Amino acid sequence: MPITLPQNLPAFDVLRNEGVMVMTPERAARQDIRPLKIALLNLMPKKIQTENQFARLIGATPLQIDLHLIRMTEHETRNTAAEHMAAFYRPFQEVKGEKFDGLIITGAPIEHLPFEEVTYWGELQEVMNWTQTNVQSTFGVCWGGMAMINHFHGVQKHMLPAKAFGCFRHRNLVPNSPYLRGFADDFVIPVSRWTEMKQDEIDRAAGLVTLLGSEEVGPCLVEDEAHRALYIFNHFEYDSDTLKQEYDRDVANGTPINVPQNYYPDDNPAKPPLNRWRSHAHLLYGNWINEIYQTTPYELEAIGT
Numbered sequence: 001m002p003i004t005l006p007q008n009l010p011a012f013d014v015l016r017n018e019g020v021m022v023m024t025p026e027r028a029a030r031q032d033i034r035p036l037k038i039a040l041l042n043l044m045p046k047k048i049q050t051e052n053q054f055a056r057l058i059g060a061t062p063l064q065i066d067l068h069l070i071r072m073t074e075h076e077t078r079n080t081a082a083e084h085m086a087a088f089y090r091p092f093q094e095v096k097g098e099k100f101d102g103l104i105i106t107g108a109p110i111e112h113l114p115f116e117e118v119t120y121w122g123e124l125q126e127v128m129n130w131t132q133t134n135v136q137s138t139f140g141v142c143w144g145g146m147a148m149i150n151h152f153h154g155v156q157k158h159m160l161p162a163k164a165f166g167c168f169r170h171r172n173l174v175p176n177s178p179y180l181r182g183f184a185d186d187f188v189i190p191v192s193r194w195t196e197m198k199q200d201e202i203d204r205a206a207g208l209v210t211l212l213g214s215e216e217v218g219p220c221l222v223e224d225e226a227h228r229a230l231y232i233f234n235h236f237e238y239d240s241d242t243l244k245q246e247y248d249r250d251v252a253n254g255t256p257i258n259v260p261q262n263y264y265p266d267d268n269p270a271k272p273p274l275n276r277w278r279s280h281a282h283l284l285y286g287n288w289i290n291e292i293y294q295t296t297p298y299e300l301e302a303i304g305t
Helices: 010-017 025-029 047-058 082-088 121-134 143-153 199-204 242-253 278-295
Strands: 036-041 065-071 089-091 100-105 135-141 158-172 186-196 208-214 218-224 229-232
Touching: 010 047, 036 047, 036 278, 047 065, 047 082, 047 100, 047 278, 082 089, 100 121, 100 143, 100 278, 121 135, 121 143, 135 143, 135 278, 143 186, 143 218, 143 229, 158 242, 186 242, 199 208, 199 218
Parallel strands: 036 065, 036 100, 065 089, 100 135, 135 229
Antiparallel strands: 158 186, 158 208, 208 218, 218 229
């Protein structure tokens, strides 16, 4: 089944050209089926790139997905055209009366700031509390996952001495988890962050289970059953060239940066990178969508009750 997107959203043509099934809202309305209502709270500067990445993953399952784009109410983006934001995004304060089967909270390039110094932290706390009554399952990604695990459990993020940057091997720690169906025992995941979460602090928080982890870059995917949430600190959603874009940007700006580890063939930036995480990315988000489908009420208004 397809993902439902506005026909003039850039992701519509991008995904259709890749072979992903996409459907206009008008066509979806003629189908006698309740689609899963999934929201993307997009905190990333490059909004369109992030829309494409997540729509690609959640649109590859056999279920019909109705994707809604949400932004923080008062925060104004400087990297995406105002016309795009006005056409496709709704502020949180306009949607908080609605219910959703799923919500993705993306990362944001503000790792160096304490959470309470983020300009929209107060509203984001409201969003996270709102998920407990209005969302069946929430997926916090990178900084978004760190924010959620801090908000609900007080687990702190810690600055790294150098940026964790590249493709790092991870281990499947809970092979029988429904979120890890089809996963290999180990695999690579793109990592790009200046902060980390510590496993011993996660272990001390009640009800948290680490599903994926790395000896090099620490815990990656954490399940929080009590809050119906997953927290992932790395980037399965990245395109093949996302780390390359970050590396080229920093080199062009004169920012000190190491070549991303285990990313380019022979660690040579002159060679095109190979995507070695795509299949596991689809597995993880497909499993998440399947778990939502298995547990969410048929009547949206029953979510959270």
